[in-house]
Amino acid sequence: MTFIQRRTLLAAAAGVAAAPFAASPAFAAVPKVYIDPGHGGTDPGASANGLTEKHLTLAIALQTRDFLLARGNVAVRMSRTSDITRSLTWRTDDANAWGATIFVSIHINAGGGTGFESYRYPGTGATTQRLHSNVHSRVLSGMRTIAAVTDRGQKTANFHVLRETAMPAVLTENLFVDRVADANLLKRADFITATARGHANGIALFLGI
Numbered sequence: 101m102t103f104i105q106r107r108t109l110l111a112a113a114a115g116v117a118a119a120p121f122a123a124s125p126a127f128a129a130v131p132k133v134y135i136d137p138g139h140g141g142t143d144p145g146a147s148a149n150g151l152t153e154k155h156l157t158l159a160i161a162l163q164t165r166d167f168l169l170a171r172g173n174v175a176v177r178m179s180r181t182s183d184i185t186r187s188l189t190w191r192t193d194d195a196n197a198w199g200a201t202i203f204v205s206i207h208i209n210a211g212g213g214t215g216f217e218s219y220r221y222p223g224t225g226a227t228t229q230r231l232h233s234n235v236h237s238r239v240l241s242g243m244r245t246i247a248a249v250t251d252r253g254q255k256t257a258n259f260h261v262l263r264e265t266a267m268p269a270v271l272t273e274n275l276f277v278d279r280v281a282d283a284n285l286l287k288r289a290d291f292i293t294a295t296a297r298g299h300a301n302g303i304a305l306f307l308g309i
């Protein structure tokens with residue numbers, strides 16, 4: 101056969117070989133969810149109205165983990181499960197070394213706004229965009245089971261934990277500690293639980309678990 105014919109046959113064979121992979125589930129049998137409660141230890145994050153970000157992020161993250169584990173068929177690892185200091189590099193190195201399927205970082209906003217917003221890294225592909233969309237919509241609907249919450253939108257930003265993670269990653273900013281109406285919601289146990297359930301539902305939707 102000619103070189104051209106041989107090239108064509110090889111390409112066809114490669115196409116046949118690739119098809120089963122394209123049709124198979126996108127994720128390992130037991131997906132690995134890395135949950136990153138923002139701040140902790142010597143880094144309190146934002147503080148206002150008697151609230152401190154590091155405590156809120158941990159409370160939401162721990163309940164998100166528990167909701168996910170209750171569903172089963174998922175592994176969960178956290179950057180911290182108590183009030184300890186973790187550098188940003190430690191968090192992303194740990195997630196990468198574990199081989200996380202997805203990375204979800206949980207934060208509380210400050211600076212005078214109100215409502216919920218979330219972030220992915222600029223220029224990320226369709227998979228990360230779908231994770232972002234799934235988590236954003238479910239967190240918002242979870243919060244709205246408790247109260248009206250402003251949707252500040254799905255945004256992109258060059259954050260360390262989004263840039264240095266080797267898997268689809270999203271970061272949520274769950275209301276503003278320095279807005280009294282938002283802070284009053286963040287003080288409610290049912291709102292924290294609804295926010296955590298929203299994170300778990302969005303993650304589960306993305307993973308198909």
Ligand SMILES: [Zn+2]
Binds near residue numbers: 139145146153207208
């Ligand atoms: Zn933060």
